[in-house]
Amino acid sequence: MRTLGIGGMFGKPARRRAEREALATASAALIKARKPAGVDPSPPPLNGDLQKDPTASAPAPFGSIPTTRPIGTAGTKGTAMTTKDFPTLAVLSVTSGRLVTRPADGGGRNGIGQLYEVLGWMTGDRPFTHQLVRFRKKCRPWILRWHPAIAEADEEIIRRCEEGGKGAVAGVQGDMLERFGETITLRKIPREMTV
Numbered sequence: 001m002r003t004l005g006i007g008g009m010f011g012k013p014a015r016r017r018a019e020r021e022a023l024a025t026a027s028a029a030l031i032k033a034r035k036p037a038g039v040d041p042s043p044p045p046l047n048g049d050l051q052k053d054p055t056a057s058a059p060a061p062f063g064s065i066p067t068t069r070p071i072g073t074a075g076t077k078g079t080a081m082t083t084k085d086f087p088t089l090a091v092l093s094v095t096s097g098r099l100v101t102r103p104a105d106g107g108g109r110n111g112i113g114q115l116y117e118v119l120g121w122m123t124g125d126r127p128f129t130h131q132l133v134r135f136r137k138k139c140r141p142w143i144l145r146w147h148p149a150i151a152e153a154d155e156e157i158i159r160r161c162e163e164g165g166k167g168a169v170a171g172v173q174g175d176m177l178e179r180f181g182e183t184i185t186l187r188k189i190p191r192e193m194t195v
Contacts, residue, residue, distance in 0.1 A: 085183035090114035096157040
């Protein structure tokens with residue numbers, strides 16, 4: 001039979017409880033240190049397209065790092081790209097909810113990769129298949145704000161796709177390319193709106 005020593009069955013739970021209490025105390029002290037008394041937890045005010053750094057107390061001296069950043073560029077690598085051209089049919093697929101893209105390489109695929117590219121670039125995230133509807137709902141209002149003429153085209157796309165078969169989609173593709181051209185320029189959604 002095995003005997004229990006000091007660190008046996010009765011010692012371990014007490015030691016674990018003491019470790020948890022010490023960790024909780026240290027965590028509370030760290031949280032308190034991060035939130036000094038008198039600091040307003042609300043987000044900093046917006047000033048046009050720039051967000052002022054709340055920690056800046058005086059104007060920065062010449063040659064120092066600026067204290068403002070464009071909204072929507074936090075977390076992006078390299079230079080912040082504000083606009084980008086996308087295939088018209090991919091943008092219309094986002095707004096209408098009907099896949100009317102053409103394969104980019106002329107192969108047998110349906111061009112859905114273009115849809116992922118549009119949604120991912122606008123939100124700064126990488127959508128998975130099960131997230132496409134949520135991403136579309138997030139991006140559609142912004143696209144329609146920037147390109148109001150697309151709203152009328154969406155209604156036409158939905159109507160024509162429901163009325164006809166595969167030939168209807170080919171007809172829609174040709175008409176929309178004629179109306180809007182090969183590409184549509186989009187902007188990124190402000191980062192604060194993608195959360």
